[in-house]
Amino acid sequence: MDAATLVLDEATKVYPGQDEPAVDRLSLEVGAGEICVLVGPSGCGKTTAMRMVNRMIDITSGDILIDGASVRDRDPAELRRQIGYAIQQIGLFPHLTIAENVATVPKLLRWDRDRIRARVDELLALVQLDPDETRDRYPAQLSGGQRQRVGVARALAVDPPLMLMDEPFGAIDPINREKLQNEFLRLQREIRKTIVFVTHDIDEAIKMGDRIAILRKGGRLAQYAPPAELLMEPADRFVEDFVGADRALKRLALQRVRDIDLWRAPLARAGDPVASVRAQTAACDLPYPLLVDEAGRPLGWLSEAALAGETVTADLVSDPQPIVELDDVLRDALSDLLQHESQYGPVVDARGAVAGVLSIEAIGHALRDSDAVPRAADAAVEG
Amino acid sequence: MVASAVAALTAPLAQVQLRDRSGGDAGCVADDGLCPGWIADNFDRYVDPLVQHVYLVLASVAIGFAISFALALVAHRHRWMIAPIVQVTGILYTLPSIAVFFLLLPLTGRGSLTAIVALVAYSLLIIFRNITTGLDNVPEEARDAGRGMGLTDRQLLWRVELPLALPEIMAGLRIATTTTVGLATLAFFAGAGGLGGQIFADINFKSNVVVAGGLAVLLAAVLDAAILLAQRAITPWTRARAA
Numbered sequence A: 001m002d003a004a005t006l007v008l009d010e011a012t013k014v015y016p017g018q019d020e021p022a023v024d025r026l027s028l029e030v031g032a033g034e035i036c037v038l039v040g041p042s043g044c045g046k047t048t049a050m051r052m053v054n055r056m057i058d059i060t061s062g063d064i065l066i067d068g069a070s071v072r073d074r075d076p077a078e079l080r081r082q083i084g085y086a087i088q089q090i091g092l093f094p095h096l097t098i099a100e101n102v103a104t105v106p107k108l109l110r111w112d113r114d115r116i117r118a119r120v121d122e123l124l125a126l127v128q129l130d131p132d133e134t135r136d137r138y139p140a141q142l143s144g145g146q147r148q149r150v151g152v153a154r155a156l157a158v159d160p161p162l163m164l165m166d167e168p169f170g171a172i173d174p175i176n177r178e179k180l181q182n183e184f185l186r187l188q189r190e191i192r193k194t195i196v197f198v199t200h201d202i203d204e205a206i207k208m209g210d211r212i213a214i215l216r217k218g219g220r221l222a223q224y225a226p227p228a229e230l231l232m233e234p235a236d237r238f239v240e241d242f243v244g245a246d247r248a249l250k251r252l253a254l255q256r257v258r259d260i261d262l263w264r265a266p267l268a269r270a271g272d273p274v275a276s277v278r279a280q281t282a283a284c285d286l287p288y289p290l291l292v293d294e295a296g297r298p299l300g301w302l303s304e305a306a307l308a309g310e311t312v313t314a315d316l317v318s319d320p321q322p323i324v325e326l327d328d329v330l331r332d333a334l335s336d337l338l339q340h341e342s343q344y345g346p347v348v349d350a351r352g353a354v355a356g357v358l359s360i361e362a363i364g365h366a367l368r369d370s371d372a373v374p375r376a377a378d379a380a381v382e383g
Numbered sequence B: 001m002v003a004s005a006v007a008a009l010t011a012p013l014a015q016v017q018l019r020d021r022s023g024g025d026a027g028c029v030a031d032d033g034l035c036p037g038w039i040a041d042n043f044d045r046y047v048d049p050l051v052q053h054v055y056l057v058l059a060s061v062a063i064g065f066a067i068s069f070a071l072a073l074v075a076h077r078h079r080w081m082i083a084p085i086v087q088v089t090g091i092l093y094t095l096p097s098i099a100v101f102f103l104l105l106p107l108t109g110r111g112s113l114t115a116i117v118a119l120v121a122y123s124l125l126i127i128f129r130n131i132t133t134g135l136d137n138v139p140e141e142a143r144d145a146g147r148g149m150g151l152t153d154r155q156l157l158w159r160v161e162l163p164l165a166l167p168e169i170m171a172g173l174r175i176a177t178t179t180t181v182g183l184a185t186l187a188f189f190a191g192a193g194g195l196g197g198q199i200f201a202d203i204n205f206k207s208n209v210v211v212a213g214g215l216a217v218l219l220a221a222v223l224d225a226a227i228l229l230a231q232r233a234i235t236p237w238t239r240a241r242a243a
């Protein structure tokens, strides 16, 4: 199913018995295939705004249109089956196996068994779970990160044109959250859904959003803009404060490792002639040779002793940590480098093979350049 | 109070019943002792009461479950009904069964019907409360996710809420069943037979009391184990813990 467009037109929610609206005349347009992030302080109405879209909460006034059609005219249950739904608490059904959980909506839509089975396996693979290993387990037998993946797979089950995600990675530890975010962005490049993504974490918003809606208390829209614009030109003091004083640094989240000029290091396999490694070194930015395995995956930095003989021996001075990925955003990669107190680290591609070396100096270059070219990341993805 | 009522009632009943002590070792029987020979010769006479007992228990628990289940589903939609239902079934629960038998006699007469009505009345609170607790313990996020994916209220109830409440529901059934096995020993006061009739027919004769009482205990244990096994079979996820 193709992605849908979503329009909120002065959408307002006043909870019964309250004077102030929880969401106040919120107007947003989300293009097909875009991630719209709703972000703001706790209690500002993000969840309320999101849940109005699939009528988990009915709007008090205004309207919400999906592909131009008002949700008010739709049967709520029927509407919800066509909108993916993933929440922080995940809400997997504990009494059903992973396969049965993922098959929830296909079963409601009475798909036949073979189609459901094939789709479940496809979805589990899509979210990087081994179907044979996970299919027949119960949610209690998975880790938090695995459960979150199942939650996303379940939300994608019938290939909905629109997805709602309420802090989907909120309960995951920082390292796994970063991984899930990256995976999800990779997935989104394939599936191109229209997504409403709720978070209270501005860094996550900047990383995930094509456009970010910053809400203030009472569900009023403070600014709706692409991340770069939000960082460069905050609309007012509230947005400026919410985005934070480190706006320049935050711009690092707009670029990925693949977007900047990486350094090169000499690569060597055990048994390679030392002479050819030494010849490589001359042409590289980094004089230290990196030992890789047959598949090109980094094993560690070689010592002088390793190059003493005719052929390279596997004598290491240090392991290759941190290893960063081409798809990591620069902010996460920089924080990995700092955490390992390292000036540089190998960069690997999706298969794990070395694609270059990332150094703090190279990031410094990128930061200076990005003042001139906002949202270089977009250009790179499109190109 | 119940004890004295029982005493008052057993005296005349015991006189009416025939104390048939034929068979087995005459000396042991005369001493009211525990006589294997007599038990072997007279075991037949316990079969009918046992069957009656099983019938009383199963019928009462089944009917009690059906009524409690219906009440629990209604109260699940209309939460305000929980308190009054608990109050009414709570009164039925605490009423002494013997008193209920007497109250019912003019309406339903002597026989199984009277006994079953009294036993059902007793079981309602236990089963109702367990079903309600089970439904209340369903994780809110599972409910939210279910609704968010487009399950109707009815689908949510039958596919998510009730299955997740099963462990508590089955626990309620177990308590109701074992206590009903015990209470049903009083059913003969209502003229419904059962193992109680045998016990009180010759309450001084050890052999008699041990066999009849033992069968009641055994019945409770067997039914309890059967329900437990059924529960394990239908709730496999409760044993699936982090591998």
Ligand SMILES: Nc1ncnc2c1ncn2[C@@H]1O[C@H](COP(=O)(O)OP(=O)(O)OP(=O)(O)O)[C@@H](O)[C@H]1O
Binding pocket: A015, A016, A022, A041, A042, A043, A044, A045, A046, A047, A048, A049, A200
């Ligand atoms: N069912 C409800 N009834 C009444 N008031 C509600 C209800 N749900 C939310 N509210 C109120 O509406 C406001 C917005 O709540 P909402 O859950 O949308 O905020 P949020 O931005 O998602 O917050 P958080 O970051 O804490 O999740 C809050 O003041 C909250 O107390």
Ligand SMILES: [Mg+2]
Binding pocket: A046, A047, A048
């Ligand atoms: Mg929220």
